[in-house]
Amino acid sequence: MVGGRLDPDDRTEAMTRAEQLDLKETQADIREAYERGRRDERASRRRHPVGMTLLFVAAICGVALLGLAAVNGSFTAGGSVADQNLNAAVNRAEPAARDAADQAGQAVRDAGSTAKAKVAGAPS
Numbered sequence: 001m002v003g004g005r006l007d008p009d010d011r012t013e014a015m016t017r018a019e020q021l022d023l024k025e026t027q028a029d030i031r032e033a034y035e036r037g038r039r040d041e042r043a044s045r046r047r048h049p050v051g052m053t054l055l056f057v058a059a060i061c062g063v064a065l066l067g068l069a070a071v072n073g074s075f076t077a078g079g080s081v082a083d084q085n086l087n088a089a090v091n092r093a094e095p096a097a098r099d100a101a102d103q104a105g106q107a108v109r110d111a112g113s114t115a116k117a118k119v120a121g122a123p124s
Helices: 010-014 017-044 049-072 075-121
Strands: none
Touching: 049 075
16 A cells, blocks of 8 residues: 555545455554654653743843843943842842851751750660
8 A cells, every 4th residue: 555545535435345444454553653653752852840940030031131231221231230139139138048047057956955865864
């Protein structure tokens, strides 16, 4: 059936029963191969959700920098505005992060001393 048509036409009634079954079998085989190819291709293009999220965030940052450059008239001015904003955010966040780390360290020390006290006070 090489080079033959796979869809039935006006000759379908004139075809023998064996030819009709062969045509249906060939169509089913082609359809199954097509679906298997689609599954294989989709499996090879799987994307990791974290990677896609990071890519999306990077794209948003790029658009924001382009917007700053457009508003300020140049990439240099837009970059300096972005640097100033990031520096202000770091200056605000640094003390809070330091306090949180100190509190976490104190909580670990308290838990350690409590555990030592329980072990020392437990009967042997």
